[in-house]
Amino acid sequence: MDKVEEWPDGEWKVRMLNGGSSDKNYRCPGCDQEIRSGQPHIVAWPNWPGGDEERRHWHSACWRKRLDRGHGRSRY
Structure with missing residues (x-):
C-alpha cells in the first residue's frame, strides 16, 4: 500500500x-x-501528476537519510 510522506x-x-x-x-x-532481488526496500516517487515516471527504488536507510546527502527532487 502506498502512503504519502x-x-x-x-x-x-x-x-x-x-x-x-x-x-x-x-x-x-x-x-x-x-538492491538485490528479494531484498526489502522502498519505492518512492514525487506526489504530483506524472511523478510516477520518476519512481526510484531505495534502500530503506538511504531513503530516510537522502536529504542529508543532498538527494531529493533535484536528483531526478
Missing part, C-alpha cells in the same frame, strides 16, 4: 516492498549500490 523537498508517495515479489536487481540512488 511530507518532506522538506516535497510530498512523496512511498511503498514498502518486502522483496518477495521482486525478481530484479535495482540500483539505489542514495548510495549507488545494488
